[in-house]
Amino acid sequence: MGKFSDMQMFAVIVKLQSMAGAARELGVSPASITTRLKTLEDRYGVKLLNRTTRHISLTDSGEIYYRSCLDILDSVYEVENLITKGVRSSQGPIKIIAPKDIGKRLILPIITNFTAKYPEVTPHLYLNDHVHNVTESGVDIVIRYGELDDVNIIGRRLGESERVLCASPQYLKQQGVPNTPNDLKDHAALVMLSSQQELKTWYFRKGAKLQSVVVNPKYLSDDGEIIKQLALSGYGIVMKSRLDIQSDVEQGRLCTVLDDYVKNFSSATTESSTDLKVYYLDKRHQPKRIRLFLDFLYEAFAEHEKEKV
Structure with missing residues (x-):
């Protein structure tokens, strides 16, 4: 051998x-x-x-x-x-991981448009809110919010986002609107689970002041889509990325609160740490289908950003 x-x-x-x-x-x-x-x-x-x-x-x-x-x-x-197959061949699989909410709403339509143009590509879309070791996973492309601490991958911003707190109008009418982060201790929180950890410590920055609040979980799930559905049904307040809930806010199904604070699940409470980004392995020779899809993805999000202006 x-x-x-x-x-x-x-x-x-x-x-x-x-x-x-x-x-x-x-x-x-x-x-x-x-x-x-x-x-x-x-x-x-x-x-x-x-x-x-x-x-x-x-x-x-x-x-x-x-x-x-x-x-x-x-x-x-x-x-x-x-x-x-020749130098122009783009045949083969592309394995992509994306968060469930943004994966269904934005990434899946982009993939279907891409495969309409390149039908010889076979996409594998994994909707998952958790990212494991990219090098070991065998995945080609990871789409997620925030930073990945891995020197072996390349990251690029797809879309500007931020963490927001939101709840249904019915919930806020019944339970009241929080005016400070500390008020959240008296509210039902809808909390994400990440690698079996409860993301119940929420961080807030206003000017130079940074504070944290440990919220009281009403429901917990490792599925961001379930957490959002619970918020839409009036079960509590949730921290989500604005890209995930913007259409619900625009249509009045959710209302944001504490908008004058920058929010996050970690003490790295900056706007850039919550942007939507794409990550892929740092390889000298990317397969053509990966390069084509990345270019297609960047163009689609550039158009999406223009529509928001």
């Missing part, structure tokens, strides 16, 4: 998080995978994977090797595609 085959094997193990699963996908015995992995680690004199009976994780050296494997494998596959 050559080094390229070892890279393919290692990438499959990490993707499936299973030695046995990798063996099945590659059509070899589990013992063969174990032997090849040990030979690979012995060759470089480092441990690449931490392995237990139930879990596989990358070591620091494994992380470096895995990223390099993905780059090399993608380059080889791209060369093969250029040879077999």
Whole structure:
């Protein structure tokens, strides 16, 4: 077995998080995978994977090797595609993760318009409010609010946004309108869950003053769309990105409160930390379909920004 085959094997193990699963996908015995992995680690004199009976994780050296494997494998596959399909081919999958609200309302229409123009592209759209390690996920494009702390990815702003507090008119009529952040302690809060953490500490900045308030969750969910629906139904106050709720505000279904404060789920309470951004791996040679989709995405959001003016 050559080094390229070892890279393919290692990438499959990490993707499936299973030695046995990798063996099945590659059509070899589990013992063969174990032997090849040990030979690979012995060759470089480092441990690449931490392995237990139930879990596989990358070591620091494994992380470096895995990223390099993905780059090399993608380059080889791209060369093969250029040879077999020609330099103009854009055929293949694009894997995209986006938050549920904005994914359904804005990203899905953009994808359908893109595939109408490039029908040979097969989009995989994952609607998910949580982003895991982009390098390990196998995803091509991540769309999300705020910053991703990963030196291996490139980020670009798609749309200006901000965090807002909002509730239905019926809720505010019954429970009153909060005038200060501290008033939120007496209100029902609709709280997001992120990686099993309750985002119930809300931060507010007014001028140079920064303060935090721990709200009282009435409902909690890891699904931003459910949280918004609860707000529309009058169950409490929610912190959302303006892009997610702007049409509901314009049509009177939701009302914003405490508008003179800058808000966030972290102490990095700045407007730029809540903008909608697109992230993708820093690769020297992006597949053509990825480049085409990114250009299409930027153009679509540029038009969307013009419509807001």
